[in-house]
Amino acid sequence: MSDKQKITPHIALILKTLPLKPGVYRFLDDSGKIIYIGKAKLLKKRVSSYFNKNHDLGKVRVMVPKIADIQTTVVDTEWEALLLENSMIKEYRPRYNVMLKDDKTYPWIAISKEEFPRIFATRQPDKSKQELFGPYPSGRFMHILLDTIFEVFPIRTCKLITQHTRPCLQFHIKKCAAPCAGLISKEEYQENIKKAVEIIKGNNNAVIRQLKEEMMQFANQWEFEKAQTLKEKIAVLETYKGKSVVVNPEITNCDVFTIQMDEDAAYLNFLRIIEGSIIQAYTLELIKIGDLSKEDLLLMGMVEIEKRFGPLSKEVIVPFIPEIKLDRVIFTSPQRGDKKKLLELSEKNVRFFILEKRKQEELIDPNRHANRILKTLMNDLGMDRLPERIECFDNSNTGGDEPVAAMVCFINGKPDKKEYRHFNIKTVVGPDDFASMEEVITRRYSRVLEEQTPLPDLIIIDGGKGQLGAAYQALVQLNIQDKVMLIGIAKRLEDIYKIGESLPLYIDKKSESQKLLQNIRDEVHRFGITHHRKRRAKKSIASELDQITGIGPKTKEQLLSHFKSVKKIKEATFEQLAAVIGSAKAGIVTAFFAT
Numbered sequence: 001m002s003d004k005q006k007i008t009p010h011i012a013l014i015l016k017t018l019p020l021k022p023g024v025y026r027f028l029d030d031s032g033k034i035i036y037i038g039k040a041k042l043l044k045k046r047v048s049s050y051f052n053k054n055h056d057l058g059k060v061r062v063m064v065p066k067i068a069d070i071q072t073t074v075v076d077t078e079w080e081a082l083l084l085e086n087s088m089i090k091e092y093r094p095r096y097n098v099m100l101k102d103d104k105t106y107p108w109i110a111i112s113k114e115e116f117p118r119i120f121a122t123r124q125p126d127k128s129k130q131e132l133f134g135p136y137p138s139g140r141f142m143h144i145l146l147d148t149i150f151e152v153f154p155i156r157t158c159k160l161i162t163q164h165t166r167p168c169l170q171f172h173i174k175k176c177a178a179p180c181a182g183l184i185s186k187e188e189y190q191e192n193i194k195k196a197v198e199i200i201k202g203n204n205n206a207v208i209r210q211l212k213e214e215m216m217q218f219a220n221q222w223e224f225e226k227a228q229t230l231k232e233k234i235a236v237l238e239t240y241k242g243k244s245v246v247v248n249p250e251i252t253n254c255d256v257f258t259i260q261m262d263e264d265a266a267y268l269n270f271l272r273i274i275e276g277s278i279i280q281a282y283t284l285e286l287i288k289i290g291d292l293s294k295e296d297l298l299l300m301g302m303v304e305i306e307k308r309f310g311p312l313s314k315e316v317i318v319p320f321i322p323e324i325k326l327d328r329v330i331f332t333s334p335q336r337g338d339k340k341k342l343l344e345l346s347e348k349n350v351r352f353f354i355l356e357k358r359k360q361e362e363l364i365d366p367n368r369h370a371n372r373i374l375k376t377l378m379n380d381l382g383m384d385r386l387p388e389r390i391e392c393f394d395n396s397n398t399g400g401d402e403p404v405a406a407m408v409c410f411i412n413g414k415p416d417k418k419e420y421r422h423f424n425i426k427t428v429v430g431p432d433d434f435a436s437m438e439e440v441i442t443r444r445y446s447r448v449l450e451e452q453t454p455l456p457d458l459i460i461i462d463g464g465k466g467q468l469g470a471a472y473q474a475l476v477q478l479n480i481q482d483k484v485m486l487i488g489i490a491k492r493l494e495d496i497y498k499i500g501e502s503l504p505l506y507i508d509k510k511s512e513s514q515k516l517l518q519n520i521r522d523e524v525h526r527f528g529i530t531h532h533r534k535r536r537a538k539k540s541i542a543s544e545l546d547q548i549t550g551i552g553p554k555t556k557e558q559l560l561s562h563f564k565s566v567k568k569i570k571e572a573t574f575e576q577l578a579a580v581i582g583s584a585k586a587g588i589v590t591a592f593f594a595t
Contacts (some may be wrong), residue, residue, distance in 0.1 A: 007051050014070045015051065017359040019352060021550040023074040024084045024281075026097075027158050030068040032448050036096040041078045063096045073281040074352045075345065084278050094383035107142055109133040109200060116179040116189050119155055119196060121146060128192075133200050149199060150175060152233045153192040153373075208234055209429035253336055254315040258346040259298045260354060266294070267351035268301035272309065273341065282309070283353040295517055304555075317343055370413035377513035381498075381507065383485050385457060392460035392520045393440060393471070394518075395433045396528040403428065405440040406528030409456075410520055420527060433463065434470040454478065462487040462521050465497055489521050545569075547590045555581050559589070 007015070027036040039468035040046030047457045050064055071106070075081050084247045112118045121142060125132045146480055149155070154177040167178035177184035178191070195207050196440030212232050218227035256271040266286040271278050284301050287311040299322060306312055317339055321331050334340040358369075365485065374386045381387075395403065409419035423443065428435045441459075448455060461471050475481040487505075495504035507514045545556045545566065562580045563569045569577075570593045577586035 008068075010177075011051065011070065013049050013360050014356075015044075015119065017057045018047055018072065019072050019074060019356075020044050021352075022076070022081045023072050023121060024081055024088060026071040026094075027063070027067045027093075028068050028071065028090070028437075032069070034092045034094050034096050035066060036063060036392050037085055037088045037092065039078070039081040041081070043072055043074070047072075059450045060096075072352075073278075074349055076348075080232075084281075087274075087278055088281075089571060092377075093354045109142060109146065111193065117193050118157060118159070120191075121159070123569040131197075140180065147202065148236060149196045151236050152199075153196050155189075156180075157191060157197065206208055214560055251342070254317055255305075255313045255314050256342050256346045257298060257302060257318050258315045258343060258350050259294060259301065260347075260350050261294060261297065262354070264435045266297040266301070267350050267354055267555045268298065269346045269353065270305050270309070271346050271349075272313070273342065281349065283350055295320070295324075298322065299324060314478065319343060320345070343375070373413055374512065377516060380507045380511075381456070381458070381485060381487065381496075387456075387458035387485070389454060389456045390460060390520060391444075391456040392462060392524040393437065393444075394524040394528045395436050395467070395527060396463035403431070403436055403530065405436060406524055407440075407444060408524040408527055413516060415523060422528075434466050437461065437463065437467045438470040438474045441471045442477065445475070445478050445480060447533075449478065449480070455484055458485045458487070460517065460520060460524075461486070462491070462524055463488055466489040468499065489517065494518070548589060551585060555585055559565075 005534050021041045022041050023039075025038055025040060025043060025047050028035050029035050038122055047070060050060070050067075054061075074082060075084060105124050108120045108125045110120055110122045110132055111126060113129055113131065122130070145501050150157075154171075154175060156176050156179060158168070158180075160178075163180060164180070167181040167183060168176070170176035171178040171181070171183070177189060179186075179189055181507075195210070198207050210232050215230040215234065218224070218230065253275055254273045256273065257268060259266055259268045261267075268284045268286060270282045270284065272281075282305070283333050284304060286301055286304075298318070302312065302316075312326075314328065316329050316331050316573045318331055318333055332339065334343060374388065377383075378386050388411065392407060392408055392410075393407050395405050403425040405423040405425065407421040407423070412417075413568070421444070423440045425436050425439060427439050443457070459471070459475075465488065467544070467594060468486070470484055471488075472481060475484065475486065486499060489495070490497065490504070496507060497504050507517075543552060545559070558581055559569050559577075561570060562565075569589065574586055574590050577589055580586075581589070
């Protein structure tokens with residue numbers, strides 16, 4: 001049996017929504033324990049590979065059936081994924097990482113805490129005895145950096161320093177200043193170490209400026225040999241430029257929080273930084289209660305994170321500074337630099353978490369988003385069922401000329417255009433919107449009852465109390481007033497009214513339910529106006545041709561069918577007209593438009 005056949009519905013759902021982005025993935029067993037951490041250039045491709053083929057490696061074949069959940073952390077580059085993977089493996093020590101190929105420790109640059117310090121590479125960093133910089137995922141890059149430092153500064157490389165009367169070979173090839181033979185003072189040696197640290201941090205220009213000043217001093221004192229030596233060192237540093245710190249060691253022991261909110265919940269992303277590396281990453285979902293502010297939700301999330309991951313760090317990086325003051329915590333909100341980049345990385349992860357969650361929900365329930373809006377609308381209007389079918393009406397006339405009405409239909413919050421209807425007002429003379437609305441509602445639902453098609457759950461009238469009352473009278477006459485919910489949207493203030501209530505309903509103007517009502521109202525307005533304009537244009541064309549004596553309805557229809565517009569009929573030659581309606585009638589039309 002292949003691994004693919006063992007995929008659970010939960011895992012299958014996660015695999016469908018993974019991004020094609022670099023990051024770190026974590027496999028968890030059914031107890032919630034992390035059993036494997038890996039890195040990927042493309043998360044979707046790498047993680048899916050565990051489940052879509054048989055594996056020859058025994059440990060992978062044993063591990064895959066134990067995967068009950070998958071967590072991911074998105075990063076900007078594959079290089080960042082390497083660093084994050086290494087940090088997390090050290091923190092969690094997953095069972096199936098122990099013998100795998102990628103389970104390695106990245107090297108650090110260490111400076112020993114001695115009277116005459118050494119600078120060296122190590123894979124066993126010891127903060128108590130060393131000043132550390134790194135880690136470096138690229139050993140080659142680190143060694144180029146060290147070679148540059150040793151080329152510029154004569155720093156000792158021997159492990160034991162003892163007093164000698166004669167220096168070793170390293171001194172003679174200008175690779176060491178021979179502190180063991182007392183040929184360099186402690187102060188001068190420490191100055192070289194300080195300059196080396198600046199280079200490691202990427203502050204090459206500051207060191208180059210200082211060396212140039214020293215070179216000019218030697219030149220002014222006619223010590224040209226020393227000036228030349230400094231010139232050669234400057235040339236080496238000019239060749240090697242650029243930021244050299246892989247992970248800024250100054251960003252240490254801090255927590256990063258970002259928060260994003262939607263209608264129902266808040267999502268809080270948490271990153272913990274220790275010694276310049278991310279060792280923990282987690283996104284917490286908080287169900288919103290009442291009208292809690294973003295700050296309230298952020299602080300609630302911090303309390304929950306502290307329960308799960310231990311006390312907050314002394315420095316907490318946040319997108320905004322909370323008003324609350326904590327004695328043991330300093331809040332910072334960076335606007336630029338490496339800390340700002342950490343904040344942006346956290347924001348990217350919370351956005352991905354929300355996107356992934358919504359994709360999964362959409363796969364499980366394609367109508368979930370629409371149902372949530374309809375449920376909100378149901379509660380706002382005090383309905384006893386979801387308004388799955390909504391029909392909305394609007395009158396359109398200009399001074400009583402060609403009065404028409406339009407109806408649009410929304411099913412599950414989306415327009416169903418095959419259900420749209422136009423109505424030409426038949427029984428009302430003059431601009432009487434109330435009577436016109438009563439006629440349209442009566443005609444519409446008389447036919448619905450006759451044909452036994454579904455009644456809507458909600459009827460919307462694009463008009464104020466007068467039109468709402470007229471529509472209600474029509475429903476009463478049909479004895480269906482208790483079977484549907486009826487509301488009106490006043491044109492002026494967009495207030496929403498119900499029958500029997502003098503004051504409008506209060507619905508948040510920015511809510512999704514209010515936006516849905518506005519979308520429906522705008523759609524019926526567009527649909528009605530378009531139809532009304534077509535009727536008026538058609539009447540205008542017909543009335544102009546009606547003035548031609550001797551041209552009947554059939555001839556008018558032939559002309560409009562062929563030439564498409566009165567303007568083109570006017571521009572047509574006698575021969576063109578005769579080809580369509582004959583010479584006699586062509587002469588009549590030509591003579592009419594010539595006058």
